[in-house]
Amino acid sequence: MFNIEEHKERIRIINHGRTKWPQEKNITKLYQMACKDLGIEPKTISTSTASHLPTPEESAKENPQSKFSILCPKCNKKSYVLRGICKGCKDAEGGVYKTMFKCYECNHVEKSKEPLVIWMQRLGIEFGTQSKQSLGIKIVTDKGEK
Numbered sequence: 001m002f003n004i005e006e007h008k009e010r011i012r013i014i015n016h017g018r019t020k021w022p023q024e025k026n027i028t029k030l031y032q033m034a035c036k037d038l039g040i041e042p043k044t045i046s047t048s049t050a051s052h053l054p055t056p057e058e059s060a061k062e063n064p065q066s067k068f069s070i071l072c073p074k075c076n077k078k079s080y081v082l083r084g085i086c087k088g089c090k091d092a093e094g095g096v097y098k099t100m101f102k103c104y105e106c107n108h109v110e111k112s113k114e115p116l117v118i119w120m121q122r123l124g125i126e127f128g129t130q131s132k133q134s135l136g137i138k139i140v141t142d143k144g145e146k
């Protein structure tokens with residue numbers, strides 16, 4: 001489970017490490033070095049959680065101004081999060097649907113035939129040269145969200 005307090009704490013520790021050792025690029029290493037430096041017991045974290053940017057869902061929970069989430073038409077909370085759909089997977093229904101919104105409060109889901117870039121433009125998300133992964137947008141596949 002994603003824990004915002006833990007996440008913030010980890011970011012704070014990593015930032016401390018970044019200031020002390022600006023040449024170190026390995027986040028896991030930075031975290032461990034910074035923990036030592038601060039006298040904190042490092043928590044075991046997998047590399048994937050340590051190095052990933054908050055997903056739109058996480059950033060929406062953390063930051064209510066996040067552009068990735070919009071008002072859910074069902075529960076009216078700002079918890080309707082944009083996701084991509086994998087072209088070859090069941091939810092795409094043969095490539096017809098490309099994106100979907102899913103509410104993390106009431107689980108309401110709506111699929112869209114419009115591609116991710118269109119939705120990002122609509123939501124005013126500056127994506128530039130960033131990939132879906134680096135933006136933290138999840139892709140819905142038959143094997144769950146990636």
Ligand SMILES: [Zn+2]
Pocket residue numbers: 072073074075076077079103104105106107108
């Ligand atoms: Zn909802």
